[in-house]
Amino acid sequence: MHQTSQQPAPGTVRDRFGALVWIIGSVQFFLCHLIVQSAWPTPYSWSLNNISDLGNVNCQPWGDNARYVCSPLHTVMNTSIIVGGLLIIVGIFAIESLWRRSFISWAARVLLIIVGLAWLLVGLTPADVEENLHVLGALFIMIPGNLGLMLMVLSARYGYMKTIRILATLMGIIGLVATGLFFSGHYLTLGMGGMERVAVFPLQIWNFIAGCTLLIAVVRERRRAALEALIEDYHEREY
Template sequence: MDLSRTARIGALCWIVAAPLFLAANVIVGLRWTRPPFSWAEHNISDLGNVSCGVWDTTRPRYVCSPWHDAMNASVLLTALLLAAGTVLTWRVAGSGRRVRAAQSLLLLAALGYALAAVFPADVDENAHVLGALLIMGLGNLGLLLAALAPHATTLGRLRALTLPMALIALAGTTLFFTQHGLGIGVGGMERVAVFPLPVWACCVGVAALRRPAPDHPRSAAEEGARQ
């Protein structure tokens, strides 16, 4: 795959998105003191809530995120990086309905990140939940479609990476929305549902940049000069 400069920038956007998002989860969570942030008990969204107090009638828990602005800014930047990566690598991903459908769903997932960042759960819960559905629902469905892309396409050649991550993410989504923690807590299950997509994008970006470019054929003039 001979990447153009545009596609290389897109691959770099995908590579940066996952470390940024994961680092924000860790760093902002560490700023919690009383009580400490728990990946098993608390949702990712709790890191972005702007006010302190008991939150969520289904699973009541105390939420107070001192660095909520940093979390929401990081999630918004993650959204922009995922969207830019998808758009800038649009052509090199391949062609066909499944590839285009997968790319479209990945763009909707990026929109979901943006909605979740701009509308924290305790500011506009409906918009925030819509963002979560776009990420965990349509985004993970996009991963599955990417795994089912034809083998001749770039996405299809990465099926061994994509399919397990898609199945894990979809299983995590189902268990999260049905409130089953399976020993890691409902908050932990949300991470199982959310983290695979940006991690997959990062891996795809690395694979794209590491793939050697093919040798360029010599022109007729060059061949004539060598003779």
């Protein structure tokens, strides 16, 4: 009981800000993804095209399969990726009630901060401009990101986070397996782009779910506190 009392309660200004930051970061990324792909003069395929194709600067055949890549709104996509990386980092520092005070918790946060920095690198170095740095950034998004999610079951602490802690670990395992399959060229029935998304999307999806869960917990906490205040006020009037 004493240890629990030392933990910050959900609903601080920083918690709410961090939750909103994570939600906004995820929503803007997926929204920009859809907007940018819709502007392609040729059909964009989630199976045949990878995410990086949306940020390529030039219109040309690209990749091992010489797919034609032409993304008129590449600046929008690269900006979205950079913003998404920054918001991942901001959310990690802002949310107080999520993390335990343990080595594993610090390790998870460091891994996720690395992911945020990797998103910045990917957005700043389009694949057809600086391919080596871009691939390095993608590698650091997939591996540390999914490892960080896997550690969440031991690094997040509040009871209301139990479900999403388990979800994070499951998503991290799936993402890490998908990373291995992607880089080994085993795409199963998903195609190159599909397998890449299974490896990359887990953190963005989890950030959205975690942010929403935290905001819902804030609402419930406020309702509980308000109810307790009403009951206490009623008893004081009675006696």
